[in-house]
Amino acid sequence: MANSCYLAQHYEDQVRPCIDLVNSLMSLGVEQDLSLPAIAVIGDQSSGKSSVLEALSGVALPRGTGIVTRCPLVLQLKRDSKDDAWSGVLSYEGYEEKLEEPKEVGDAVIRAQNAIAGDGKDISDKKINLEIYASNVPDLTLIDLPGITRVAIGNQSDNIEEKIKKLIEEYIKQQETIILVVVPANVDIATTEALRMAKRVDPDGQRTLGILTKSDLVDKGAEEVVVKTLNNHAIRLEKGYMIVRCRGQRDIMEDMSLDISLKKEKEFFSNHKNFRIFLDERKASIPHLSERLTKELVYNISRSLPLLEKQVIDKLEQISTQLRMLGDGIPEDEAGRVKFLTQKIGEFNQLLTDVVRAEEDLEDSDTRIFTQFRNLFSVWKAELDEKDKRLRKKIDAAAMKEYAKSHRGKELPGFLNYRIFEDLVKGHVKELEVPALGLLQSCKDIICVNLSEITTRFFEMYPYLMRQVKHNLEILRDQEYKRAEEKLKSQFAMEKMVYSEDGLYIEKFLAVKSETEADRKSNGKDSDFDGTTQHLRAYLKITTDRLANQVPLIVLHHMLDQYIGQMKEAMMGILTHKKFEKFTEERSDVAQERSYLRSRMERLKKARQALNSFVAV
Incomplete structure (x- = not known):
């Protein structure tokens, strides 16, 4: 040799x-790195x-x-x-x-x-x-x-x-x-x-x-x-x-x-x-x-x-970044586990609070939940305006004459039966109920997807706890959705009563009347039914403005404030759950990954x- x-x-x-x-x-085994x-x-x-x-x-x-x-x-x-x-x-x-x-x-x-x-x-x-x-x-x-x-x-x-x-x-x-x-x-x-x-x-x-x-x-x-x-x-x-x-x-x-x-x-x-x-x-x-x-x-x-x-x-x-993401792991003693879970739940509840306040952290391509709701509310307002526009065409003077021929009762020319007025309003309101319920469903879908993603990211290392949190999310979501649905249906049932506070109604009516007179001067047209159409237009403005605000308020109240408020209470209830020990179980591969990363860090420090x-x- x-x-x-x-x-x-x-x-x-x-x-x-x-x-x-x-x-x-x-x-040191550095060739692995x-x-x-x-x-x-x-x-x-x-x-x-x-x-x-x-x-x-x-x-x-x-x-x-x-x-x-x-x-x-x-x-x-x-x-x-x-x-x-x-x-x-x-x-x-x-x-x-x-x-x-x-x-x-x-x-x-x-x-x-x-x-x-x-x-x-x-x-x-x-x-x-x-x-x-x-x-x-x-x-x-x-x-x-x-x-x-x-x-x-x-x-x-x-x-x-x-x-x-x-x-x-x-x-x-x-x-x-x-x-x-x-x-x-x-x-x-x-x-x-x-x-x-x-x-x-x-x-x-x-x-x-x-x-x-x-x-x-x-x-x-x-x-x-x-x-x-x-x-x-x-x-x-x-x-x-x-x-x-x-x-x-x-x-x-x-x-x-x-x-x-x-x-x-x-x-x-x-x-x-x-x-x-x-x-x-x-x-x-x-x-x-x-x-x-x-x-x-x-x-x-x-x-x-x-x-x-x-x-x-x-x-x-x-x-170091990967270890920070994995955390320090779950303590083995009971007091440590209670402290760990309390801190974890507190951090998650803060995330939920940030969602309500529209302050949640985002990835570059994401949009806040409240902002997504606002976008849908804008679509809802546009739909209200379009429905109002269609009905206004339906009740212009010429159309009202045709409508009166088939619906006229004992009233003399130039008068319109109040029931006909009510029928027009109720028909208009009925057409809006389905889109309103669709808005509620869309908002439910948005918050469902977003909160599920937040939960997965936050609790991905704790599978049993994640399943419990997602279970609570589903139960409370469906509960608040049902309440919101009932309240929306109740709102549209009330809208069929045809009511407005006198002062508000008069203010709207005068504004419409002023617009009508301006139109008459510009085109020289007049009609026996101008007074009736002015009343209808005034009331439609009130209805549109009321629904443009009230429907989103109902959605926000139940699908954001109430839902997340209930969820935060449910999270605190986990601390007293009979399966408390299960909630502090870590995913099997996480501990191994943490140990592996720590060993890599140790040998790289020595290197x-x-x-x-x-x-x-």
């Missing part, structure tokens, strides 16, 4: 503080990417044909200060297995993949975490992702290619991730899907480093193509390309150690007439890759720090402290 020493030896002074910081953030600098290894199927990862880490990973990496393998290398120390911990989905020797890693990873993705060849997005503690490795995180395949075999999903690409993209799209694109040196890199995927998420190759493998399998005469790629003259990447020679299948079957493999790799590049220049330029071999990778990771960590700090601050603010300490140093 001497090859792994390169990661620990090169740039120790520069690397150690950065790696320690990222390691501490990972130990934001993206931390990491290294993802991607490649087409059988490209040799697991071999590269194996050479970098010193750990023998599973090999074979087909899809070998079937789950994301997060390899965390952690340096142990004890000489020759080595231990490992493999974990997934709550399961944990301790490893005593490096040779146990391969079988342990296979067992984990089978447990997660099944014994076949399908994949899963569930992660396997492998922690390696050793004296000759640095603190570093490497992520091995499934190789890209195009054809489903065996019991693989038909959309296996799509699933693998989606999984890979979730990792490599993170701006903090260094992408190692592994491409066999003996194939046309333009045909590799892994490189195309990297270019899509990192067009300029700012985060992408190309790794050419299987350098010993390049056909004679094809070396110039590889040289062109290594010189970044083919498909350009800002970070460029490197070339390695890892253990092949035959080397593994012959049990070649990683140390021997490194020596053979060095010999290979030193003696290769086309590639040895890249060894001198530190673009060839696993040790030089390790050195380059360490530099890139340190740079990436340093570049990511300002963004990490901002993300931590933003996340803390976001979680912020770690970042501040790092900056201070």
Whole structure:
């Protein structure tokens, strides 16, 4: 495992503080909240990417044909200060297995993949975490992702290619991730899907480093193509390309150690007439890759720090807001529960008071309940005016003559039977009763919807209490609606009595008479029935004005003042309800969400402290 020493030896002074910081953030579990600098290894199927990862880490990973990496393998290398120390911990989905020797890693990873993705060849997005503690490795995180395949075999999903690409993209799209694109040196890199995927998420190759493998399998005469790629003259990447020679299948079957493999790799590049220049330029071999990778990771960590700090601050603010919305939870002791429920009911009753006062808080697109009522009252007044206008046309002088022909009794010409006058008024009033009841129903619907929404928002975390409040809302709403309906019907029954206070009536009559005389002068017309029509018009004005105010007053009195007043009393009655304990039960998922948010806040606070300490140093 001497090859792994390169990661620990090169740039120790520069690397150690950065790696320690990222390691501490990972130990806190901060990667659940934001993206931390990491290294993802991607490649087409059988490209040799697991071999590269194996050479970098010193750990023998599973090999074979087909899809070998079937789950994301997060390899965390952690340096142990004890000489020759080595231990490992493999974990997934709550399961944990301790490893005593490096040779146990391969079988342990296979067992984990089978447990997660099944014994076949399908994949899963569930992660396997492998922690390696050793004296000759640095603190570093490497992520091995499934190789890209195009054809489903065996019991693989038909959309296996799509699933693998989606999984890979979730990792490599993170701006903090260094992408190692592994491409066999003996194939046309333009045909590799892994490189195309990297270019899509990192067009300029700012985060992408190309790794050419299987350098010993390049056909004679094809070396110039590889040289062109290594010189970044083919498909350009800002970070460029490197070339390695890892253990092949035959080397593994012959049990070649990683140390021997490194020596053979060095010999290979030193003696290769086309590639040895890249060894001198530190673009060839696993040790030089390790050195380059360490530099890139340190740079990436340093570049990511300002963004990490901002993300931590933003996340803390976001979680604080969510926790405020959830509240502190319900106390466990009885006195605390009584106090909690009393406060909650008081706050809700204040919301109801605000509704009556037309002072309730609104979302940008909402309208206050009272304002919605006013809009309906305006429609009601417009309907009264339209009905009045129609009747006035009906009782103009010419129409009255026709009407008198069929309704006239013993009276002499120029007189109109008072019963006919009453019939006209009663008919007019009868036509208005149905629209008035419709107005009441519309207002009932408005307050029903709005109070239901207010109740849901306010008590959504307390389902039993919310059901009781909504039950009370329905009972009292229907009760006040019935009372308002009865009062409206009574009002229209009274309107059929045809009555007005004398002084008020005379005032209206004189005003109408003045209007009529003005009309007579302008058009020169006169009629025996002008006096009668003037009386009718005067009384219609009184009726219209009375109903324009009285109907809305009845609606407001019952469907707003009385309804909400009764509701506030019912809310206070909950405090003495026999099922009081049930009303203080919280929705099952709320406590879990609160606990989850608090744990996130705690680790983010620690992460912020770690970042501040790092900056201070």
